[in-house]
Amino acid sequence: MREGIPGPHPVTHLGRFRFVLIFTGCLLFAFGLLLTPPIQSLDVQFSRTLVQGSHWLILACGGHASRDAAILRAPGGFGVEMRDGCNAVNVTILLWSAVLAFPASWKMKAVGLVVGSAVIQALNIVRFISLFYVGQYSLTWFDFAHIYLWESLLVLDTMVVFWFWVSRVVRLDAAACAPA
Amino acid sequence: MLLLALPLVALGAAPSFYGAAFIGSGGAATLYSVSSTGTATAIGPIGFRQVGAMDVSSGGTLYGIGLNGSGTSVLITINTTTGAGTLVAPVTGGGWGTGSPAQDISFRPSDGKLFAYQQGTIYTINTTTGAATPVGADGVGFPNGNGIAFSGSTLYYAGSNTLYTINQSTGAATSVAALTFPPAFGTLGPRSPAMKFDPATNTLWAIVFSGFGSPQTSLGTVNTTTGAVTFVGGTQVGIDGLSLAVAPPPTTSGVPTMSWPVLAGLALLLAGLGSLLAKQAQAL
Numbered sequence: 001m002r003e004g005i006p007g008p009h010p011v012t013h014l015g016r017f018r019f020v021l022i023f024t025g026c027l028l029f030a031f032g033l034l035l036t037p038p039i040q041s042l043d044v045q046f047s048r049t050l051v052q053g054s055h056w057l058i059l060a061c062g063g064h065a066s067r068d069a070a071i072l073r074a075p076g077g078f079g080v081e082m083r084d085g086c087n088a089v090n091v092t093i094l095l096w097s098a099v100l101a102f103p104a105s106w107k108m109k110a111v112g113l114v115v116g117s118a119v120i121q122a123l124n125i126v127r128f129i130s131l132f133y134v135g136q137y138s139l140t141w142f143d144f145a146h147i148y149l150w151e152s153l154l155v156l157d158t159m160v161v162f163w164f165w166v167s168r169v170v171r172l173d174a175a176a177c178a179p180a
Numbered sequence: 181m182l183l184l185a186l187p188l189v190a191l192g193a194a195p196s197f198y199g200a201a202f203i204g205s206g207g208a209a210t211l212y213s214v215s216s217t218g219t220a221t222a223i224g225p226i227g228f229r230q231v232g233a234m235d236v237s238s239g240g241t242l243y244g245i246g247l248n249g250s251g252t253s254v255l256i257t258i259n260t261t262t263g264a265g266t267l268v269a270p271v272t273g274g275g276w277g278t279g280s281p282a283q284d285i286s287f288r289p290s291d292g293k294l295f296a297y298q299q300g301t302i303y304t305i306n307t308t309t310g311a312a313t314p315v316g317a318d319g320v321g322f323p324n325g326n327g328i329a330f331s332g333s334t335l336y337y338a339g340s341n342t343l344y345t346i347n348q349s350t351g352a353a354t355s356v357a358a359l360t361f362p363p364a365f366g367t368l369g370p371r372s373p374a375m376k377f378d379p380a381t382n383t384l385w386a387i388v389f390s391g392f393g394s395p396q397t398s399l400g401t402v403n404t405t406t407g408a409v410t411f412v413g414g415t416q417v418g419i420d421g422l423s424l425a426v427a428p429p430p431t432t433s434g435v436p437t438m439s440w441p442v443l444a445g446l447a448l449l450l451a452g453l454g455s456l457l458a459k460q461a462q463a464l
Contacts, residue, residue: 017456023451051332066292068239069430079238083434091437091446096449101457104352124437131435142433151438162450166457173461 019101026097034089043089044070047082050121054129065132072128078136080128088124089157092117098162104169112165119161123154197376197385197399198223198260200231200244201416209246211263218399218413228256231265233282235376238292240432243307245271245282247314253278255310269310271296274303274426276312281458283326284374288348290333295348297328297337302351316351318342324389331384331404338386343407345349357407364411365398366390372409375402387415 012161033039047070066073073079098114127150135142199212199220209222209231231246242258245266251401253276256265270280282296285305294305295315300322302315323340330336335346337353341361344353361370375386384402386409389395399412438446 016459019455019458020451023454030403042260064290066238066289068292071239073238079432081254081432081434083436085436086434088437090443094443094447094450098454101458102454103461127437128435131433135433146433146435147439151442152249154438155442155449158446159449159453163453166454166461170457170461 018103022101023097025099027093030093030097031090034093040084043084043087046089047084047087050087050125050128051082054125054132057125058129058132072132074132074136078132080132080135086128088120088154091124091154092120095120095158095162099165102166102169104173108131108165108169108172112169116161118166120154120158123157127154181378196299198234198258199240199387199416200226200234200246200258202230202232206230206247206251209265211258211260212400212416214415216399216412218415220416222263223260226256226258226263226265228254228265230281231256232373233285233296234258235285235287235294237294237307238289239285243268243287243294244287245285245305247279247281251279253281255307255408268307271305271310271312274312274314275301276314284328286328286330286332286335286376288330288335289379295330295335295346297326297386302328302346302348314351315348318344318346318351318353321352323371324369325373327372327386328377329375329384331377331378332379336377336384336402337373338375338402338405340369340371343402344406356404359401359402359407359409361388361390361409362411365400365409366396368392368395370409372400373401 034043051067051070051072055065055072058065064074070082071079094114096113099109099116131142131146134145196216197214199214200209201212202209206229209226210228211226212220213223226246228246228248231244234244236242242260244256244258246254246256248254248267253271255268255271257268258265270278271415277298280298282298285294285296287294294307296303296305296312301317303312304315305312318337321341325338325340327338328335328346335348337344337346338359339353341359343356343359345356346353359372365388367432370388370390372386372388373383377384384404386400386402388398388400388409397415399415400409401412402409
């Protein structure tokens with residue numbers, strides 16, 4: 001390093017290192033927890049609740065569907081099942097880990113956890129219902145929407161939610177630090 | 181005497197069916213596989229008597245109503261690989277004839293509710309407790325035939341030689357058309373004791389009996405506008421009120437939120453974005 005050009009501030013390195021460390025730790029802890037039988041049981045119940053909610057929404061909008069545990073079935077026979085890994089809990093864990101790892105007040109972290117989870121879960125219900133209808137129309141389009149379209153949208157959604165939350169945190173911090 | 185009850189088991193251009201057959205009133209029932217041409221192949225004994233009503237739930241479970249060893253009307257599930265029936269519960273309440281089986285049953289596609297016809301009255305059956313709730317009398321008595329089937333939201337009922345629709349709130353029957361059977365079905369009072377609708381081919385399938393004691397038994401399709409019944413082929417010989425249960429096709433797909441590689445990619449993206457933003461946030 002040439003003299004006169006300062007190197008990276010040690011505090012910023014610490015911040016990056018701290019984020020990656022906590023993020024990784026939260027991921028390992030949460031996914032480990034997800035594999036335990038009691039949480040697995042809750043996970044299954046959560047999936048069924050999401051299907052129940054989707055079923056209710058479809059009926060409320062005048063659509064036709066029947067529900068059998070975690071399966072939503074169309075009158076024509078096509079069904080979509082919310083199996084393990086379909087309820088967006090894994091994506092929510094990623095977002096939670098990122099929010100918890102980011103340097104922010106606990107109040108802002110709580111806001112990020114709650115609002116972020118709500119946005120992801122709402123989008124997942126839209127995804128589930130849309131796949132239910134797309135599958136009735138065409139299994140080719142179902143595969144495309146399921147494998148490419150919705151995966152991309154969920155990745156984008158998670159990134160945008162996190163980025164939006166961080167922007168809010170930074171703006172509030174800046175406002176708090178601004179001279180009166 | 182042979183009783184036959186058929187449920188469609190696969191949707192497509194050429195559907196196939198399950199049939200429950202028994203010989204004699206109260207005879208032991210056997211599950212059959214029945215092709216779309218009517219050819220029947222025995223799967224195995226059901227272990228219950230006079231199972232003359234079957235249908236498949238939206239979840240793919242084959243349900244039937246028959247009699248147990250002591251002659252009580254029971255709701256059962258049937259293993260479609262072995263034919264073995266498993267008791268769910270006795271069918272009781274609401275004036276249900278506990279010593280008689282149902283003539284036919286059909287699941288309503290919109291909400292999975294099980295409807296049953298027994299001796300001139302329409303019931304709904306709780307598939308967990310077996311509790312029968314009367315919807316109402318159909319108003320046409322208790323003729324021969326008596327197959328019922330949902331086609332979409334419409335519940336059809338075949339009384340002797342007339343096709344009706346059933347009001348699902350009152351049970352009242354409204355005539356749609358006279359059922360006309362060509363001579364191939366036989367000429368001794370042809371009637372349909374079992375019907376089921378195949379949504380994939382938009383076809384109402386029916387078992388047709390002609391004669392009594394040892395009736396000629398055939399598979400046919402019903403035109404729901406004109407009532408014309410088209411002969412498909414002969415099948416198991418049967419007698420008495422029978423049922424044909426319609427098939428579940430279930431194509432069920434899991435919808436994982438994202439694959440593990442994409443999830444790992446998202447984790448890396450978040451780690452990258454988070455560490456970058458954390459650095460910027462600290463620098464402020």
